[in-house]
Amino acid sequence: MAPRLTRRTLVQGALGAAGSSLVPWRAYAQGKRGGVLMVAADTEPAHWNGAILASNGVFFVSSKVLEPLADQAFGGNGIKPVLATSWTPAADGRSITFQLRSGVKWHDGKDFSSADVAFSAMEIWKKLQNFGRVLFKDLEAVETPNATTAIFRFAKPIPSQLIVNALPAVSTVVPKHLYENTDATQAAHPQNQKPVGTGPYTFAEHKRGEFVRLERNPSYWASGQPLVDRILYRRMADKGAIAAAHESGDILLSCFSAVSTPDAIRLGKVKGLQVSTKGYEGILYTATIEINHRRKELADARVRRAIRHAIDPKFMLETVFNGFGAIATGPIPASGAPFYTTDVPQYAFDTARAEALLDEAGYKKGADGMRFALKLLPAPFFEQTRLTGDYLRQALRRIGIDAQIEGNDAPGHIRKVYTEHAFDLAVAALVYRNDPAISTTVLYRSGTPAGVPFANQYGYADPEMDKLIDQAASEVNDAERTKLYVAFQKKVMNDLPIIPLIDFPFLSVVSDKVVNHHNTPRWPCASWADVSLA
Amino acid sequence: MSASPDRDARAAGFFAGRAAVLLRRRLAQALPVILLVLVGNFLLLKLAPGDVIDAYVAAAGGGDRAFVAQLRAEYGLDQPVIVQLGLYLWKAVRLDLGQSVLLGQPVLSLILERLPNTLMLMMSSIGFAFGLGVLLGVAAARRAGRPEDTAIITLGLIVYATPGFWLGLMLIVIFSVRLAWLPLSGIETIASSLTGWERVLDIARHLVLPTASLALVYVAIYMRLMRAGMLEVFGLDFIRTARAKGLSDDRIAYRHVLPNAILPMVTMLGLQFGTLLGGSVVIESVFSIPGIGRLAYEAVVGRDLNLLLGIVFMSALLVIAVNLIVDLLYAHLDPRIESA
Numbered sequence: 065m066a067p068r069l070t071r072r073t074l075v076q077g078a079l080g081a082a083g084s085s086l087v088p089w090r091a092y093a094q095g096k097r098g099g100v101l102m103v104a105a106d107t108e109p110a111h112w113n114g115a116i117l118a119s120n121g122v123f124f125v126s127s128k129v130l131e132p133l134a135d136q137a138f139g140g141n142g143i144k145p146v147l148a149t150s151w152t153p154a155a156d157g158r159s160i161t162f163q164l165r166s167g168v169k170w171h172d173g174k175d176f177s178s179a180d181v182a183f184s185a186m187e188i189w190k191k192l193q194n195f196g197r198v199l200f201k202d203l204e205a206v207e208t209p210n211a212t213t214a215i216f217r218f219a220k221p222i223p224s225q226l227i228v229n230a231l232p233a234v235s236t237v238v239p240k241h242l243y244e245n246t247d248a249t250q251a252a253h254p255q256n257q258k259p260v261g262t263g264p265y266t267f268a269e270h271k272r273g274e275f276v277r278l279e280r281n282p283s284y285w286a287s288g289q290p291l292v293d294r295i296l297y298r299r300m301a302d303k304g305a306i307a308a309a310h311e312s313g314d315i316l317l318s319c320f321s322a323v324s325t326p327d328a329i330r331l332g333k334v335k336g337l338q339v340s341t342k343g344y345e346g347i348l349y350t351a352t353i354e355i356n357h358r359r360k361e362l363a364d365a366r367v368r369r370a371i372r373h374a375i376d377p378k379f380m381l382e383t384v385f386n387g388f389g390a391i392a393t394g395p396i397p398a399s400g401a402p403f404y405t406t407d408v409p410q411y412a413f414d415t416a417r418a419e420a421l422l423d424e425a426g427y428k429k430g431a432d433g434m435r436f437a438l439k440l441l442p443a444p445f446f447e448q449t450r451l452t453g454d455y456l457r458q459a460l461r462r463i464g465i466d467a468q469i470e471g472n473d474a475p476g477h478i479r480k481v482y483t484e485h486a487f488d489l490a491v492a493a494l495v496y497r498n499d500p501a502i503s504t505t506v507l508y509r510s511g512t513p514a515g516v517p518f519a520n521q522y523g524y525a526d527p528e529m530d531k532l533i534d535q536a537a538s539e540v541n542d543a544e545r546t547k548l549y550v551a552f553q554k555k556v557m558n559d560l561p562i563i564p565l566i567d568f569p570f571l572s573v574v575s576d577k578v579v580n581h582h583n584t585p586r587w588p589c590a591s592w593a594d595v596s597l598a
Numbered sequence: 599m600s601a602s603p604d605r606d607a608r609a610a611g612f613f614a615g616r617a618a619v620l621l622r623r624r625l626a627q628a629l630p631v632i633l634l635v636l637v638g639n640f641l642l643l644k645l646a647p648g649d650v651i652d653a654y655v656a657a658a659g660g661g662d663r664a665f666v667a668q669l670r671a672e673y674g675l676d677q678p679v680i681v682q683l684g685l686y687l688w689k690a691v692r693l694d695l696g697q698s699v700l701l702g703q704p705v706l707s708l709i710l711e712r713l714p715n716t717l718m719l720m721m722s723s724i725g726f727a728f729g730l731g732v733l734l735g736v737a738a739a740r741r742a743g744r745p746e747d748t749a750i751i752t753l754g755l756i757v758y759a760t761p762g763f764w765l766g767l768m769l770i771v772i773f774s775v776r777l778a779w780l781p782l783s784g785i786e787t788i789a790s791s792l793t794g795w796e797r798v799l800d801i802a803r804h805l806v807l808p809t810a811s812l813a814l815v816y817v818a819i820y821m822r823l824m825r826a827g828m829l830e831v832f833g834l835d836f837i838r839t840a841r842a843k844g845l846s847d848d849r850i851a852y853r854h855v856l857p858n859a860i861l862p863m864v865t866m867l868g869l870q871f872g873t874l875l876g877g878s879v880v881i882e883s884v885f886s887i888p889g890i891g892r893l894a895y896e897a898v899v900g901r902d903l904n905l906l907l908g909i910v911f912m913s914a915l916l917v918i919a920v921n922l923i924v925d926l927l928y929a930h931l932d933p934r935i936e937s938a
Contacts, residue, residue, distance in 0.1 A: 109657065110702045121657060197662055251702020272701070273712065273888025275788040298788060301883040301892060304767045305783055312775045312782055445656070474656045475648025475901045483652075513663045517655055 095579045095596025098293050104306045104318035105297040108272065111256035115188045115236040116248060118195050120320065120347060123589035125276055125297060126236070129171075130261035133162060133181070133235040134228070136346040136498065136585040142401065143228055146591070147176070147237055147262065151228060157221030157540030164212040168285045170239050171260045171267075178214040182206035183240035185216065192249060195502065196234050199227070225542045229499035232346070232586065237262070264290035264593035273299055284593065291596035303327065307573075310337060316575040316597075319588035324447065325386050328571045336576050341388055343582030344569035345399040346498055347589070350392050351385075351452050353563040354481065354490040357523040361436055362488065366425040368560040371489075372411040373418035374463045375456070377565055384451040389568030394553045395504050397496050397567040399585070403549040408557035418463045427464075435464040438488035441481060444473055448568060449491045456491065482517040493568075494518060500549050505533040508552075508561060524561040617926055624925070628918045635914045636690065636907055640683050643903055649675055650699045653900040673699050686907065695908040700900040705908035709890060713912065715785050716889035719881070720874050722805050723813040728867065730813075731820020732860075738821065739828030740851055750821065758818035766811035766884040773807060780806050783886035808885040812878065816870055823866055827859030861932060868924035872917045 107121045114126040134151075137144035148162040168176040185206045189196030202222060207215040216227075238248075242255045250256070258267050262285070265278035276297040280290055298315060300306045300322075307327040309315045311334060323331065332339035353371065357363045377391040390398060394408045427435040438460070442453025453469055460467045467489060472480060480486045497503035506512065510525035532555060536548035572588070574581055577598050584590045651669045670676045674685065689696060695705035738750040757765075774782030781787070786801045831837065832855055840850050878891035890909050897906035 107657075110700055119657060194662075194665070197665060256702075271788075271888075272703075272708075273892070274784060274886075277788075296788060298784070298886065299888070300783060300886040302763075302767075302886070305770060305884050305886060308767065308770045308775050308782055311771075312778065314774075314782055472647060473899055475650070475652035475899075476646060477648070478652040478656045479648035515666055516663050517652075 095291050095594075096598065097291050097596070099597035100294045100296055101292045101317065101578065101592075101595065101597060102315045103295060103297045104300045104309060104315045104322050105276065106300060106303070106306065106318070106320065106322040108299055110251040111253070112259050112267065112270075113236075113238065113248070113253075113256040115184055115238045116192045116194075116256070118193055118233045118236070120589055124319065125278070126259060126261075127263070127589045128265040128278055128295060128592055129259050129263045129267045130236050130238060131263045131591060132232055133164075133237065134231040135590060136232045138345075138583070138585060142346075142498075142585070143231065147181075148231075148235075151224075153224030153227075153540075157224065158218050160216045160224055160227060162214045162216070164214060165285060166212050168262050169283060170241075170262055171281060172239075172242075174239065174241055175211075176237075176239075176262050177211040178208035179211075180237055180240045181214040182208050183244065184235075184237045185214075188238060188243070188248060189234055193234060195230070195497075199230055199234055199502065221538060221540050223501070223536075223538070223540050223542075223545050225545055226499050226501050226537075230497075230502050232589075233497055233502070264591050265295060275299060286593055289593040291594070292592070295592070307331060310334075310573050310575075313575070316578050317572065317581070318574075319570065319572045321446075321570045323571070323573055325388065325571065328573055329386060331573050338574055338576065340572040340574055340582045341569040343572065343584065343587030346585030348397045348399060348496050348567050348569055349446070349448075349493040350395075350397060350496065350564045351380075351448055351566045351568060352392075352492050352494050353456065353565065354487070354492050355522055355524075355560075355562050356485060356488050356490075357561070358485060359438070359488050361425075361427060362438075363523075364425050365559055366421045367427070368563065369411065370418040370421035370425070370463060371460065371465070372560060372563050373414045373421065374459050374465075375563075375565065376413040376459070378413070380452065380455055381566055384455055385448060385566055385568055388571060389566045392564040392567045393557075395507070395556045395564055396500060396549070396553060400496055400498075400500075402546050403500055403553075405550045405553055407550070408554050410557075415463055422463060422465075429464045433464060434466045437466040437468060439486075440467040440469050440489045440491070441472065441477060441487045442469065442491040443481075443493060444471065444477055446493050448566075449493050452491045452565070456489070478517050482519070482521045483515045485514070485521060485523070492518070496567075500552065501537055505536070505552070508556060509533045520561075522562060526559065526561070529555055529559070529561075617929075620925060620929070621922065624918070624922050628915075631918065632911065632914050633687075635910055636687065637683065639907060639910045640686065640903065643898070643901060643906060644679055646901065648901060650901040650903065651675060653902075654700065686904075690907075690911065695911065696904040698897075698902055698905040698908075700896070700902045700905065705904050708893065708905065709908055709912050712888055712890045712893055715887055716875070716878055716882070716891060718785075718801070719805065719808055719812065719878060719887065719889060720871070722809040723816070723874060724867065724870060726809055727813040727816035727820055727870070728863070730817045732824050732856075732863070734817070734821040735824020736828060736851065736856065739825045739832070739855075740847075742825075742829060747825075751825075754818035754821050757814045760814070762811050762815060763880045763884050765814060766808065766881055769807045769811055770884075780804075782807075785887050808881050808887060811884070812874065812881045816874075819870075820863060820866065823862050824859065827862055828855055831855045831858045857931075861928070864924055864927055864931065868921045871920045875913050875917070 105124065109117065109121045112122060112126040114122045114130055131146050133146060133148035134143050135146050136142055147165055147168065149165050150163045152161045162181065164178055164181060170176055185200065185203060190200040190203050202219040203216060204219045205217045207217065239260055242260055246253060257270065264281050264284045266281050268279045269277040278295040280293050284290060300309065303322065303324050306318050307323045310318065310331055328339050331337050355362050355368060361367050381387060381389055381391060393406055396404050398404055422435055429435055440453055440457060443449040457467045457469055481490045494507065495503055506519045508529055509520055510530055512519040512521065514521065532548060532552050536545055536552065539545040539548060572582060579596045579598050580594045581587065651666060654669065655666060674682060697703065698705050698708055701708060734750050738747045741747045770782045773780045781804050785804050786797065792800050837850060837854060840854050875891065878889055879895050882889040882892040894906060894909045897909060
């Protein structure tokens with residue numbers, strides 16, 4: 065087919081010509097300089113301060129502007145230095161010394177130093193951040209003997225493994241000189257709306273509801289980076305429209321499953337486009353059945369095991385998840401090295417076994433073939449959780465459990481499951497955040513007050529489980545700590561307080577024009593300093 | 599000669615007087631309407647499970663108890679519902695619409711930023727629907743019963759039965775993806791430095807597809823109304839008289855039938871304005887237009903009470919104003935109608 069001459073190709077040609085006359089097309093080892101990366105953004109948070117609100121939606125944009133001390137990487141121990149160049153934990157587990165990168169400048173020209181790190185840790189992460197408030201609760205002080213050294217001192221021993229694993233999500237550094245003596249919690253704070261950072265791109269413009277524009281930071285600390293001149297995030301609310309924009313070439317990239325799975329499969333076959341599930345290894349979701357132990361039937365482990373036996377995860381993976389994902393063997397996904405183990409109790413798809421277990425527990429079938437009825441609340445956040453709910457209803461019917469589906473929107477679901485406990489079963493997508501102590505044990509530890517979402521609101525309390533979790537939380541020896549988490553996984557799969565089913569990644573759709581993409585385990589939240597356009 | 603301007607002035611004065619009466623009466627009626635709309639929406643959103651903090655925490659992926667409680671206290675959500683309502687109304691009286699919790703900006707500025715886009719979309723849709731509806735309706739009525747009439751009616755039925763969002767996506771696939779004639783989303787080319795007429799043209803091009811998606815359903819309605827109205831008037835005695843006088847068909851259709859058949863259309867116009875605000879939610883999402891329809895949707899799913907009530911308040915004002923204009927127009931078009 066002859067190349068079509070359209071408005072778009074004309075404009076691109078003109079832009080290309082203008083670009084080539086202004087910018088010398090130097091070819092670096094990583095790729096070519098220049099170009100505009102057009103990205104679809106399907107959400108738009110209230111502000112762009114990833115140091116306060118550590119969420120994927122914020123990081124998607126803010127991680128190009130504001131940088132953490134370290135980020136996730138493929139290979140090695142999974143963590144690569146960013147603003148910190150190295151970290152050394154003390155033997156007693158009560159301090160960690162960070163060496164910081166020198167010669168780094170904020171976008172306003174001021175020098176980055178250990179004072180910024182100390183301020184961010186003490187005033188922002190510890191006091192305001194959604195994860196930091198828990199993780200850094202024992203952080204007593206951050207000492208700054210010189211401009212490139214920051215020593216974190218803790219009131220009691222804390223596993224350095226945990227802190228290091230958490231760095232990518234919790235250690236976004238903000239400029240002290242722009243936040244000091246201001247109310248950083250205000251979404252309208254000028255720095256939250258137009259952040260000044262150290263990252264490869266500067267925050268240029270945000271028109272709410274329309275777009276965010278980032279520009280290349282010419283004085284970025286990594287020489288030769290970034291390669292792209294501009295990143296434009298287009299706010300697009302409709303999944304169908306995003307798919308169409310991929311086909312027309314109006315956008316080159318969409319992340320976090322911004323198009324529906326069937327559309328993504330179709331787009332993957334379009335010439336010039338590809339679908340990626342790589343780059344989400346560090347932010348995998350696990351489709352999980354949450355169980356309310358306040359129901360006497362569900363407090364019985366035999367009933368919970370029967371539910372697991374009634375489910376065919378292979379079928380789920382193929383139909384509900386279109387093959388994108390993997391069958392979960394336990395509470396930690398296979399990418400969760402070094403903690404992950406397969407040495408846990410497994411449950412085959414076996415409805416006869418399920419029925420036998422229910423009979424044994426004393427729940428015989430009634431005249432209508434049903435043993436008891438349950439209220440099932442699938443989380444509305446993902447199409448996968450909604451569809452899992454539909455599947456679950458059918459699977460449970462087969463063993464005589466009548467699960468009635470109740471649909472809610474996001475705030476309604478959060479309120480009913482995590483505050484009011486007005487559910488019997490719920491389907492959740494729970495994220496694994498690189499260390500069991502950040503995202504996972506909170507689902508099993510008893511004593512969480514009502515109203516805290518994505519935590520143990522299940523009425524499940526097991527002293528042995530609590531002891532395991534608490535020991536691991538204060539174990540400073542890496543190998544010992546890993547061993548405790550192996551024991552933890554075994555206990556979870558034996559007791560099944562909640563039931564992990566499928567580990568699934570998000571989907572990205574990306575144009576072949578984009579070079580060096582999806583090359584870290586949480587790539588949509590990475591800095592994109594090495595991305596270029598062909 | 600001297601009497602004529604006098605009479606005109608008297609007529610104008612009479613009309614202005616009637617308009618003033620109408621205006622006063624309508625404003626008096628508007629107050630309870632706005633109050634009802636605000637209280638109703640406030641209670642509806644309060645009845646929905648979960649609040650804005652639940653939505654915020656869901657988006658953040660979690661938060662501890664003290665944090666959640668602190669947020670609730672900060673926005674006064676820990677107070678009794680009746681107190682919250684009272685506080686809101688007291689502020690609304692002083693035209694203080696408050697802050698959007700989810701977006702952290704003053705509600706008024708958020709609305710004013712987006713209102714022009716929605717108004718632009720609505721005006722172009724109403725204009726397109728009204729214009730094309732009249733043309734097709736007149737054409738169908740003048741050829742009633744003939745194949746052209748059947749074709750127009752069938753087409754109208756098909757368009758009427760097509761959901762706007764689907765039509766929008768199909769238009770995008772055809773005109774933006776396949777043919778690449780028109781831009782597929784947004785209200786203007788983003789991050790461009792266009793000014794003056796270039797910018798106007800750019801916005802106009804962006805408006806073509808959303809306008810068509812939003813308006814086509816109404817084209818069908820206007821067309822049916824116009825056709826029925828025309829046929830009714832065609833059967834009246836004064837038309838037979840006009841025919842007997844030997845007037846041409848065109849003259850009868852355009853000078854005598856059309857003006858008399860257009861009144862129900864004006865009624866529809868006022869009604870359509872209200873429903874278009876609802877239709878724009880879907881179309882603004884499909885075409886990524888930053889308008890108040892989408893803002894309202896985001897406010898509901900985020901339980902952002904201040905934002906939603908602000909939008910409802912502004913929309914109510916807008917609809918009341920438009921209906922007032924329609925009534926005035928009515929009185930002007932047909933002086934027999936009392937502006938009651």
